[in-house]
Amino acid sequence: MNPSLRHRSPFASALACALASFSLALAATPAAAHSDSDGAGAAGRCRLGEDGRIRQIVHLQFDNVHLRRDHPAVPSDLEQMPNLLGFLEGQGTLLDNHHTPLISHTADDIITTLTGVYGAKHGMPVSNSYGYFNASGSVGFSSSFVYWTARAPDGQPQMVDAAGKIHPAPWVPFTRAGCDVGAFSTANIEFENITTDLITVFGAASPEVAEAASDRALATADFEGIAVHCAAGSPLCAGSSNARPDLLPDEPGGYDGFLGLFGNKYVAPRIHQGGPVTDLDGNVIGDGHGHDGFPGFNPSASQSLGYVATLLEAGVPVVYAYISDAHDNHFTGSGSYGPGEAGYVQQLAAYNAAFGKFFDRLARDGITKENTLFVISSDENDHFSGKAGAPAGCDGVNTPCTYVRLPAGCDGASVACTSTNLGEVDADLRSLLLTNYTGYPAPAFSVHSDSAPTVYVKGHPGATDAVTRDLEHRLAALQAYNPNRGASEPVMRAMADGAQMQILHMVTSDAARTPTFTLFADPDFYLFATAAGAACTSLEACSNQQPGFNWNHGDFQKDITRTWMGMVGPGVRHLGRTGEFFSDHTDTRPTMMALTGLVDDYDHDGRVLAEVIAGDDRASGLRGESFTRLAAAYKAINAPVGPFGLRTLRLATRAIAGDDAGYAAWLGRAAALAAQRDALASRMIALLEGAAFHGQSIDEGEAQALIGSARGLLDSVEPRP
Helix, strand or coil, rough: CCCCCCCCCCHHHHHHHHHHHHHHHCCCCCCCCCCCCCCCCCCCCCCCHHHEEEEEEEEEECCCCCCCCCCCEEEECCCCCCCHHHHHHHHEEEEEEEEEEEEEHHHHHHHHHCCCCCCHHHCCCCCEEEECCCCCCEEEECCCCCCCEEECCCCCCCECCCCCCCCCCCHHHHCCCCCCCECCCCCCCCCCCHHHHHHHHHHHCCCHHHHHHCCHHHHHHHHCEEECCCCCCHHHHHHHCCCEECCCCCCCCCCCCCCEEECCHHHHHHHHCCCCCCCCCCCEEEECCCCCCCCCCCCCHHHHHHHHHHHHHHCCEEEEEEECCCCCCCCCCCEECCCCCCCHHHHHHHHHHHHHHHHHHHHCCCCCCCEEEEEEEEECCECCCCCEECCCCCCCCCCCCCCCCCCCCCCCHHHHHHCCCEEEHHHHHHHHHHHCCCCCCCCEEECCCCCCCCCEEECCCCCCCCHHHHHHHHHCCCCEEECCEEEEECCCEEEEEEHHHHHCCCCCHHHHHHHCCCEECCCCCEEECCCCCCCCCCCHHHCEECCCCCCCCECHHHHEEEEEEECCCEECCEEEEEECCCHHHHHHHHHHHHHCCCCCCCCCCCCCCCHEECHCCCCCHHHHHHHHHHHHHHHHHHHHHHHHHHHHHHHHHHHHCCCCCHHHHHHHHHHHHHHHHHHHEEEEEEEEHHHHHHHCCCCCHHHHHHHHHHHHHHHHHCCCC
């Protein structure tokens, strides 16, 4: 099953009111942020952007919150959150042609946003967990959610970069510039567990590890999900005996003398001496079992924004936070909703109210768009697996949508199974293989369960080995019953072998993590493989609809990979909502760096979104069309879901399903295409990074030549009509 983890007129009038309200609130005269701590962090020394106009950064990333409508009659998630939508559209730029990497999942998407590089360079292209081959050829699995410096089971860094080192940490440029950095529930920049992560920072013999051994629930609330990475000499850390060295052994240029506070137990007393930190409604943030502290990696908007506001008010100027989706049932913690269902609408109303309170509170603190950069996005979109709700034309707000769910435990005998219009379709790949192909001696293989499952064949066979090719052929032609459509249909929509995964930036420097191949299924399906899977009595019997899990992601389809990102603040143009140009998660980091005047210790895979940066604030290299035309050509050939990535994915799918001679030809062609793309992209990003961060100008002739080469590369894959 697939729980999400990190995981007429009423709207028009509400939106108009929100715009008017925020135009007044955010134009308020800035005042100094107040502090509840005895040491006000690094806020007094932290100045970012041109003339130090950026005093704070608020970086929020949702889990699966949609700008697009999942049903034409039902307003989208953001349409039902006019306090946020109005802020982004009315005060800055909201990009609705923004995209995820592949595989499109929370861990990969958030880390890609944090770093500005794809999974091949940050180590987590397969998430929220990933498989790896042991030396024996057996397969193991590891979570992708771990603290930044954690080691993988094979001894490699979890966050492994192209050189086999720990990828540079996203907080470093800020702390080096004198800015404390706070984090709440954001992937891998605070503790994700109370086992290895505690040991990594505190040591195996520490009191913190002892607490985890004696009371796991308390330790989870105390230490998971919350951290402050302090600037050198910051009183926030220097004044606490619980601060620990913020060790980054592979950081370029070294990172000595920096401290961090890890966990609510040590952060809360420094940022809120008046007692426990509360959400925006005045409720103590806790685990729901009597423990103050981290509520778990499924926080509501009120909880995340409440902690963010408290950090900002305590003088922590740069804050990252994650907010859970609104389509899972957070009232009871069980199941999920369909578009327009009453509980879904209620939760979105609560999220909307939270953003209203958040922006009002910040405005009272003098934290406004005049001095604060707001970066807000969603990790991935996801696909609704189900049919339209009833009655026909329901919009969820004026007329709630209802859905028919299968009764729990229905088996058709002791518990009757009624018709349903809701739920992903779970299926065991091994059982499907044995049902589609009677007598098939299926090899031993494991999968990372997903709508886009990665396959690991035991023994780690090569791409052309008979066992690999036979399994690929059978999976490519696999049929399964889809109850949402009432028919059997092909499961697979695309396939990527190692050569195509290289093109899609899914192959890391740790070869043990590279899957044998990857399947991209019909997004209604959620696929797994049990060791004891057996043939089903019928194809229909292999499909198990799960109305508790109605939303799938990971796949390459547009409703999953096309998402949104908004920016508001100093140096950001007011474009409102725009889809004029392609962007993806890698572009967020370099754009933030350009706005703040900081430089990372590595080249990004993303490019600065010069289109959203106000003209007077742009470095000379970002002005004019040379930069943006070169950047557009670069994204077309380098982004996983750009034209080059999707066209080659179609080629790979046909070759994998074809005969061995054609497949051998594909391998040669794929290697040549990858080499040509990589060489071209490397030259392009060097020019783009030089213009954005090093004051270099782009030669028009060189840019034109590179743009022409990119067009030629695209035409060589799939000629223009």
